Amino acid sequence: MKVFEIRGDWGFDHLQLGTRPEPRPGAGQVLLRMKAASLNYRDLVVPNRGYGAFTGNLPLIPLSDGVGEVIEVGDGVTRVKAGDRVCPCFHQSWIGGAPDLERLTRTLGGPVDGTMAELMCLPADGVVKVAAHLTDEQAATLPCAALTAWSALVTYDNLGPGSRVLVQGTGGVALFALAFAKLAGCHVTVISSSDEKLARAKAMGADFGINYTSTPEWSKASREVTAGRGFDHIVELGGEKTLPQSLRAIRPGGTLSMIGVLSGSALSAPLGLVVTRQVRLQGITVGSRDGFEAMMRAIDQHKLVPVIDRVFAFEELKEAMEQLKRGAHFGKLCIRH
Ligand SMILES: NC(=O)c1ccc[n+]([C@@H]2O[C@H](COP(=O)([O-])OP(=O)(O)OC[C@H]3O[C@@H](n4cnc5c(N)ncnc54)[C@H](OP(=O)(O)O)[C@@H]3O)[C@@H](O)[C@H]2O)c1
CATH class of the missing domain: 3.40.50.720 (NAD(P)-binding Rossmann-like Domain)
Known part of the structure; x- marks a missing residue:
């Protein structure tokens, strides 16, 4: 499968297109065909190993946010089924309750591989179903930026x-x-x-x-x-x-x-x-899956539509990052897979 990954050494120069073997879902996992991703300021920090040891190891697939369609589920998965459209959670281990170190460490786009891949294999517990009125690009903006704002104003x-x-x-x-x-x-x-x-x-x-x-x-x-x-x-x-x-x-x-x-x-x-x-x-560090689901219900009820500044092609990740660096955007920058 096609991926973008930071390979060999840290730094933007080492962010490259590549391929990896297609993953298969094990028990309790889901396989997603990714549809779209979106950028956060954090994605400019990760390539320079800006979070130190918490950034993860190389090679690393960047970007925390995205949306995909479930194309296969592993044994024992009941939360979602093939055909569902879901967002991966930023914190893969924070389902609910108070934050602790274990819940805060498994974050997508560093140290865990992120959304710039054609396919993602994740625990079924680490995804949230998407409101039907959202386009793929709109849904892809929610896992980090939206949930952070929700946690700040609603949860806390x-x-x-x-x-x-x-x-x-x-x-x-x-x-x-x-x-x-x-x-x-x-x-x-x-x-x-x-x-x-x-x-x-x-x-x-x-x-x-x-x-x-x-x-x-x-x-x-x-x-x-x-x-x-x-x-x-x-x-x-x-x-x-x-x-x-x-x-x-x-x-x-x-x-x-x-x-x-x-x-x-x-x-x-x-x-x-x-x-x-x-x-x-x-x-605030983004939020839990419980918070994400509560936010998604509110977005669905009010048919809220995220503001997207521009959508880039998968291969244009570096151009999208340059635009984010310039700070001229209004709202979100997205990637179409
Ligand atoms: N703790 C968390 O869980 C969490 C989650 C997400 C993001 N963040 C952090 O939150 C920040 C924003 O992230 P983002 O993804 O929303 O970034 P972003 O989309 O790149 O937004 C940046 C915008 O912030 C405004 N800005 C820049 N410097 C400012 C200043 N000195 N005073 C007031 N506004 C300023 C600018 O708006 P104007 O162009 O209108 O001036 C700029 O366009 C970043 O530091 C990011 O790392 C933290």
Whole structure:
């Protein structure tokens, strides 16, 4: 079967097309014919072994997210059947319950082989059935970015109509956070480097937009949105440069979902504010299969459609990664198998 794999050594230069023997499902496993994949910021980190020993060993098939059709099931499989369309779970060992080290370590696209393969053989417990209204590319965007936003806003918080949420940027996680916060009836502020992207976010339902390039002190600018009260929840994707602003914009007792480090990962924030405002800093690592299934039910009920910026051919993986690096996208970049 055709695959993309990092072979020989780490680095983008070692990401190449190749072939591997076709896998067969053993007991408790399913064989998927992959239909589509999607990129996450993480997929730019993996080829440089950016997660250290947790990145895995070579050769490694990249990308965590995708969708496939079940074409064969092994002995004892009852959860899914041939013909079902399913997404592989990002955390292959986290079915439900609280995270622990064992549940968090078996992640697709490093250290476990990912979705850039024609066929994938996975435990039947590690897949989730897809809502019928989604195209393959739309379904392929859900396992990491969407579930991360869902975990932050729904699993780890208790938001509702009237809650004030701030979302950073207009990438994959951010636009899912916007969509889920609107489903919950929240008032949503989006910050972006681009006025044009802010206009698009407003067309999707964002209530307020701030350009963080022209207004770097966006915590002050956002005060009017919350009538001086502060945000109930901030989806923190920037890290080093955004955290100091977030700590000034969050309400006392509010939640900062610590998800991304797009502007750096060093901690240089006024930590006194965490104490005096009783801020809850909640680290998020994607989510469990139970969370994924709950999110899929919500997506199905509301016929929610993920925002896709562009779809690339399988062979164009490196072009897709270059586009992701440039950061000009709005929503998700996908691969058609
Ligand atoms: N912890 C987890 O489970 C988890 C899961 C998924 C992703 N992540 C992390 O979350 C982050 C976003 O991932 P993604 O896949 O959504 O990335 P993405 O699609 O590449 O989105 C990047 C967007 O973030 C915005 N951005 C960049 N720098 C910013 C800054 N300083 N302040 C505010 N916004 C900024 C930009 O939006 P504009 O162009 O609008 O300015 C950019 O387009 C990454 O750090 C990723 O590693 C973590």
